[in-house]
Amino acid sequence: MIASGAVPIWRRALVTVVAGSAILSAVWFLASARAHEKPAPDGAAPSEQVSPDQSLKLLQDGNGRFVSGIAEHPHQNVERRQSVAKGQHPFAVVLACADSRVAPELVFDTGLGDLFVVRVAGNIADPAMLGSIEYAAEQLGAPLIVVMGHQSCGAVSAAIDAVKNPTAAIPGHLGALIDPIKPAVQSAKPGDDLLDRAIDANVSNVVAQVASDAPIAELIHAGKLKVVGGRYNLASGEFVLLTDLNSKKP
Numbered sequence: 001m002i003a004s005g006a007v008p009i010w011r012r013a014l015v016t017v018v019a020g021s022a023i024l025s026a027v028w029f030l031a032s033a034r035a036h037e038k039p040a041p042d043g044a045a046p047s048e049q050v051s052p053d054q055s056l057k058l059l060q061d062g063n064g065r066f067v068s069g070i071a072e073h074p075h076q077n078v079e080r081r082q083s084v085a086k087g088q089h090p091f092a093v094v095l096a097c098a099d100s101r102v103a104p105e106l107v108f109d110t111g112l113g114d115l116f117v118v119r120v121a122g123n124i125a126d127p128a129m130l131g132s133i134e135y136a137a138e139q140l141g142a143p144l145i146v147v148m149g150h151q152s153c154g155a156v157s158a159a160i161d162a163v164k165n166p167t168a169a170i171p172g173h174l175g176a177l178i179d180p181i182k183p184a185v186q187s188a189k190p191g192d193d194l195l196d197r198a199i200d201a202n203v204s205n206v207v208a209q210v211a212s213d214a215p216i217a218e219l220i221h222a223g224k225l226k227v228v229g230g231r232y233n234l235a236s237g238e239f240v241l242l243t244d245l246n247s248k249k250p
Contacts, residue, residue, distance in 0.1 A: 032176040052226030055091045055144035060239070062109035067237045075111025084113035092116070093136045095206065097123045097155065101234055104148065108239070116142055122155030122202065123147060124180045125209045134215045137225055145210060147229040148239070149203040156199050159185050201243055203229040207243045 050058065065071050091114060094104040098119045104168070105115055116136035119128050125147075136142045149156075159181035162170060170178060184202035188194055207229040210216055219225035229243035 037181065040064070050091045050143060052143040055142075056146075056228060059092060059108045059110075059144075059146065060241075063107060063237075063239045065109045066107055069128045071106075071109040073111065075114055079156075080112050088113050088140060090114060090116040090117075090136060090140055090142050092144040093118065093133055093142045093145045094148055095119075095123050095125065095129060095133065097150055097153060097208070099120060099150060099153070102148070102150045103234055107148075107232060107237065108249065116140060121177045122153065122159070122175060122181050123149055123206060124202075125206050126176070128178070130210065133210060134213065137219055138215055143225055145216070145227045146204045147203050147210065147226065147243075148232055149229070149242075150232040151199070151234045152195070153199050153202075156181055156184070156202055157195055158209055159196060160195075160198060195242060200231060203231060204243050 019237065049055070062071075076185045090107040092108075093116045094108075095118045096102055096104050102119075104117050108115065116132075118132045119137075120126070120129055133145060155177050158174065159178045162168065162178050163182055163185045181198075181202050184205050185194075185198045188201050191197075207227055211220060211227045216225065216227070220227065228241060230239050230241045232239050
C-alpha cells in the first residue's frame with residue numbers, strides 16, 4: 001500500500017531517466033553546433049591571421065568539400081552572427097558573376113563574415129566593382145582577391161554575339177556589361193570552344209586590371225595581397241585556378 005501523496009519508486013526512476021536523457025541531448029546539440037563552427041586560426045579574425053597563400057588554401061579546401069558533397073557550412077550559427085555584427089574581417093574578396101548558379105559562399109563552403117563578395121554579370125571590374133574591392137583590401141585587410149568566371153557565362157556569350165554582329169543593337173544597359181568583355185572575345189582564337197576560351201581570357205584580363213589598380217598594386221608589392229583568377233564548373237562544382245599573378249602561372 002502506497003501512502004497518499006507519496007511518489008512511486010518506478011515513477012521517480014522514470015523522471016530521473018527522462019531528465020538525464022534531456023541533459024545528454026542538450027550536451028550533444030551544443031557539441032554538434034560547436035563542431036560546425038570552425039574558428040579562424042589561433043582564434044583570431046581570418047584576415048588578421050591568414051596569409052594570401054593560406055587564404056587560397058582555405059578556399060580550395062572548402063571547394064573540395066563542396067564538390068564532394070560533404071560541406072560543413074561553417075560560421076552559420078547564432079554565435080557567429082552575433083560576433084560579426086561587431087565588425088567584419090573577411091579572409092578573401094571574390095569578384096564573381098551575378099549568375100544565380102554561382103554563389104561563392106556555397107562554392108567555397110564558407111559562412112558569415114568569411115568572404116567579401118562583389119557580383120556583377122560577366123565578373124567585370126568597372127569603377128564601382130574596383131571601389132568595393134579596394135575597400136575590402138585596404139580597410140578590411142582581406143589578403144586575397146579571386147576573380148571567378150564560370151562555365152556557360154551568358155554575358156561572355158552575349159559579347160561573342162556582339163563581336164560577330166557589330167551592327168546589331170544592344171538593348172538597355174547591357175552594352176555596359178558586354179563592352180568590357182569584347183577584348184577577351186577578340187583575343188581568343190575562333191573554334192568550337194570559343195566560349196570557354198573567351199571566359200578564361202576575360203578572367204585573365206580582369207585579374208590584370210584589378211592588379212594594376214594603384215591601391216591594389218601597392219598591397220601586392222608589399223606582399224600583403226594576392227590576386228588570382230579561376231573558372232567555376234556548373235556541373236561538377238569545381239573551381240579551377242587559371243591565373244595566379246604572383247607565381248605567373250599560365
